[in-house]
Amino acid sequence: MSMERLVVIGGDAAGMSAASQARRLRGPGELEIVAFERGHFTSYSACGIPYWVGGDVAGPDELIARTPEEHRARGIDLRLRTEVTEIDVAGRRVRARDVDSGAGSAYWTSYDKLVVATGARPVRPDMPGMDARGVHGVQTLDDGQALLDTLSRARGRRAVVVGAGYIGVEMAEALINRGYEVTVLNRGGEPMSTLDPDMGRLVHDAMTGLGITMVNDVEVTELLAGEDGRVRAVVAKDTEYPADVVVLGIGVRPETALARAAGLPLGGHGGLLTDLAMRVRGHEEIWAGGDCVEVLDLVSGQERYVPLGTHANKHGQVIGANVGGGYATFPGVVGTAVSKVCDLEIARTGLREKDARRAGLRYESVTIESTSRAGYYPGASPMTVKMLAERRTGRLLGVQIVGREGAAKRVDIAAVALTAGMTVEQMTALDLGYAPPFSPVWDPVLVAARKAAAKVRNL
Amino acid sequence: MSMERLVVIGGDAAGMSAASQARRLRGPGELEIVAFERGHFTSYSACGIPYWVGGDVAGPDELIARTPEEHRARGIDLRLRTEVTEIDVAGRRVRARDVDSGAGSAYWTSYDKLVVATGARPVRPDMPGMDARGVHGVQTLDDGQALLDTLSRARGRRAVVVGAGYIGVEMAEALINRGYEVTVLNRGGEPMSTLDPDMGRLVHDAMTGLGITMVNDVEVTELLAGEDGRVRAVVAKDTEYPADVVVLGIGVRPETALARAAGLPLGGHGGLLTDLAMRVRGHEEIWAGGDCVEVLDLVSGQERYVPLGTHANKHGQVIGANVGGGYATFPGVVGTAVSKVCDLEIARTGLREKDARRAGLRYESVTIESTSRAGYYPGASPMTVKMLAERRTGRLLGVQIVGREGAAKRVDIAAVALTAGMTVEQMTALDLGYAPPFSPVWDPVLVAARKAAAKVRNL
Structure with missing residues (x-):
């Protein structure tokens, strides 16, 4: 009888916590663990990117909780730059390919147990100019490095942040700390729509007091680039906001295209639905956690989408315990979130x-x-x-x-x-x-x- | 029919909170309130004294939450420097006298409802030299002022703190901030006996790191005074610790001599025993709260003595609500306490x-x-x-x-x-x-x- 194999899709917090916890409970002689990660990094703190960009954190290495080498040293067969393109639920196998080599490199890997931890993808509005240079998301370490490269080359000091949620306000702080004039363009009536508007107003006033230009109730419709292909302005409500750099902080959605194609159950927010043990509903051998799942809100009794590293880590622990033969549950969230601007x-x-x-x-x-x-x-x-x-x-x-x-x-x-x-x-x-x-x-x-x-x- | 009268013994947090809350619920036309306070002040934060002594707080006025005048303006007949010397439970009356005039000024005041909020008295060990000048407790604002007077006149810069509980460590900080060389003499094996010894050791090491001389396992047996009557050293375990000023932070006991003499029920820690509405057990018309009562520990299910301003304020609120015709309870404590040293x-x-x-x-x-x-x-x-x-x-x-x-x-x-x-x-x-x-x-x-x-x- 061959050894049982655990396959993990996604090498960040949820996936690698699950892999590590499962390994802790079942050694390399008992369980084979294969983890696929599309990017270059594992187990990093995306929440730390604004502080790296702002200069409070020296470099990306500090944001990495555990390197690929450390995972491999613990007996996890980690395959970086390897993208899973299909989950064959009936056949209990996943198809993966080398990101750099492309389709020709595709191969199937069978699993006994599967963890889907595909994370989130940033919302990138479909509008003219999105491809201009100097327009950045800040979800991955690669994003952070690209933004820092732009900042080091930028001729001017005008930054526009699109979005006034957690990422938006944290990036506003980061850019202020870098000496930029910062304008925040916010679709909502007040910043921080995770607060009631009366509390959001306090944030608005405080950010204004920090010298940040806060513009509410505006929808960005276009980004304008110069002849050199670099962004030069953001257009919202027929006004041009000059910009040497643009940061998108509009939010994220569950990255569940793979799961959807495989017929796994998704909720109203587009995230995977699991039971309390983080098992995908109706699928005895598949677990899911992190930014690709919906969670139970213990106060309202309804499903919510709350992409946060702290939940992803807990999900990973719970999944790893269950996969490893133990028992744990994730009962849900109450929706706690904290942030700061200066x-x-x-x-x-x-x-x-x-x-x-x-x-x-x-x-x-x-x-x-x-x-x-x-x-x-x-x-x-x-x-x-x-x-x-x-x-x-x-x-x-x-x-x-x-x-x-x-x-x-x-x-x-x-x-x-x-x-x-x-x-x-x-x-x-x-x-x-x-x-x-x-x-x-x-x-x-x-x-x-x-x-x-x-x-x-x-x- | 004459108006109902509430008598309050003790003008600090518990007593005056009770009086104020009762007044909020029943106006001066409905309830007469007479409050007796032995000292000069009302409603002050004794917890703030170390920070006043240390120079973080400018003066005693800042520690007063509500002045006698403010209480009187709200229709409370507040009698300062007036000491209650007897509670006549059967006769529903208390005997009080002017502290400065003495016994000749004594008079009886009848009550319909009585609040006993007599607070705590500091432990002052019975040993030679306790009367030397420059030896101070820090329980009242008068104590704080006396200590500051000593500090302003002290020729040397050596301070000895007796006791390593909250008051002891906070006073050590205060004296360090004043530029003193500080020695803390502690009867226990580690400072902060409200922690387990292994955690107390961390406090010990940190305080040593701050330049404070920490001496554990020593019992102070004598204070030595110079010919001028000023303290010059503290003797513990046959060692003389030179001192230009001595601060006593050995703890407090419930001030319940009056209650004891009146036959009110006391617990194993010497504090008054109440029900959950803060009514003294077996006495329908008498309430008690603050540093003179014992409280239920919700974790152990046993009575504890926890003299803390935060409880005293809650007790006062609860008593005032009940006396005022409302309803409230104080369910107990879990024993939370926080402090800092630098x-x-x-x-x-x-x-x-x-x-x-x-x-x-x-x-x-x-x-x-x-x-x-x-x-x-x-x-x-x-x-x-x-x-x-x-x-x-x-x-x-x-x-x-x-x-x-x-x-x-x-x-x-x-x-x-x-x-x-x-x-x-x-x-x-x-x-x-x-x-x-x-x-x-x-x-x-x-x-x-x-x-x-x-x-x-x-x-």
Whole structure:
């Protein structure tokens, strides 16, 4: 009997975490592991690219958690620059080819167990000028290097960032740090559409205060290139925004073309659907995780698409445990995300107002202002906390925080409370860490909980 | 029918929060409120005193959340420098006297409802030399001012801090900031006995690294004064430690002499015993809160004494709501506390190893090293997390964290998880905020949870 073979498609966080965890549980004598990766790198932190571009991180090597050589040393047959072009579910095999050699190099590899970790692809709007030089996405290390090459050659200092989500605001910071004049073109009414607009407005104002030109409610329709083929302007709403470099931060979609062609089940967001063990629904021997899957939102009870490295790593661990003969599950997310723009910290977890409405929930919303430390302690800085609680039950539904030092990770309090299904009334009694350098005597999250609880009670 | 009268004994956080909250619910036409305070101040942050002494906070006024005048303006009959000397429970009245005029000024005041918020008194060991000038506690604003007066007059620059708990380490920082050579004399084996000794050792090493002389396992037996009556040395284990100033940070005990004399129920730690509404057990019309009560430890199920401003404020709110005709409870604590010494952050919540043993629990303990931010992000600093989980059930029992920036408030994650009764296995899936400036992709608390969960599973 031949050894069982695990095939992994995708060599970043989810795929290689799964491979590593499976290897930890089943040695090279028990399980063969073949991993295909289309690019040059494995197990890297795409979330770190803005900080590399901004100069806070020296080089791409620092973003690599584990190199191909390290994976190979642990008995993983890693094939770089090798693209899987087909999954034959019935035949339990995948077809792969060398990216550089092309179709002629294609070959089949059979599997007993398969992990689909194909990640996400950036949204690239179909409009004139997208091919101009100096127009960059920032999803892969190659993207980051290409952008840095453009920056080193750019004659001018004008940057336009298209999109005002996490990538957009982080890239705005990076380019400010590089000494650029930055304009952010945002399709929505406020930046950070993962926040409610009233909280997004705080981000808008803070970014404006940093000298970033924020333009909301505009759709980019064209990129203009000069005669040298380099981008020179971005056109939105009949206005030309001059640009020596353009960064696209419009978001990503699940990379599931392979899965779709193979007939694997996809959800409403285009991501693969799995069970709680991260097994693709209806497919006993196929797992999927990372940016190509949808996840259960524990607050709304609905599927969401949340491409984040932290989830991808957890998925990989869960898949690896199950493939390796252990047992683990990924119960879902509450939708926590944190970010920063210079010293502005931005955090959210749970549902926004529109998410709550979409889920059929009635809610009360409160917003409070407090400080990061005791008011009298040096460095105490303002913090705004918005909290949503369900009517009648008082169950916490979501929290958004915008502030300076200490704002972002405070959202973890709410993330745990959401996971536990706490009410805002219960939260008012939480025994949170207090000392003047770290919090007012009533932590801002408690202040919000008190106000929300009072509002729920009085209705 | 005369108006109902609420009498409050003690004008700091618990007492005045109770008075204010009751007033919010019942106006001056409905409820008379008389509050007695022995000292000069109301509603101040004793926790801020070390930072005032250290120079981070300009003056005592900044530590006062609400002045006597502000309380009076809200219709509270506040009597400063007035000491309650007797509670006549059967007669529903208290006897008070003017502190400066003495016994001759005593009078009775009847109550319909009584709040006992007499706070804590610092432990002052009974040994020779305690009356020397230059020996200071730091519990009240008056204490803080007296210490500052000593510092301004001190000829030398040698300070000895007796005690290595929160007050001791914070005062060590304050005195270092004032340019003193600081020696900390500690009766225990390691500083911060609210941590397990292995974590206390990290504090010891960091404080030594800051140039503080840390002496463990010594009992102070005598203070030596010069001919001018000023302290000149501290004697411990037959060694003389020269001192131009001595700060006592040995801890506090519930100030319950009045309550004891009145026959109110006290617990094993000497604090008043209340029900969940903060009503003194067996006394329908008497409430108690703040540093004079014992609280339920939600993890061990036993009573504990945890004198902290954050609890006192919550107690006050709860009492005020109940006295004012509303309803609120204080369910208990999980034992969260945070502190810092210069840039070292120290946090704990839940049970230490010895607490777990004392509560009859068997547990697994893990300790992990991680970083505050993604390893590649500038400013990432080491963080040590210790986690205890119950055997078999895997229930989280406690977390201790020692590190730099971002270490202290991370303990809130565990505080909420403890409150919710989560297992460490459940914690491994927590959706915590992740971005490179704020956390590694696996938050240090998750790394600890994974290790703890693996240990529980494998037994």
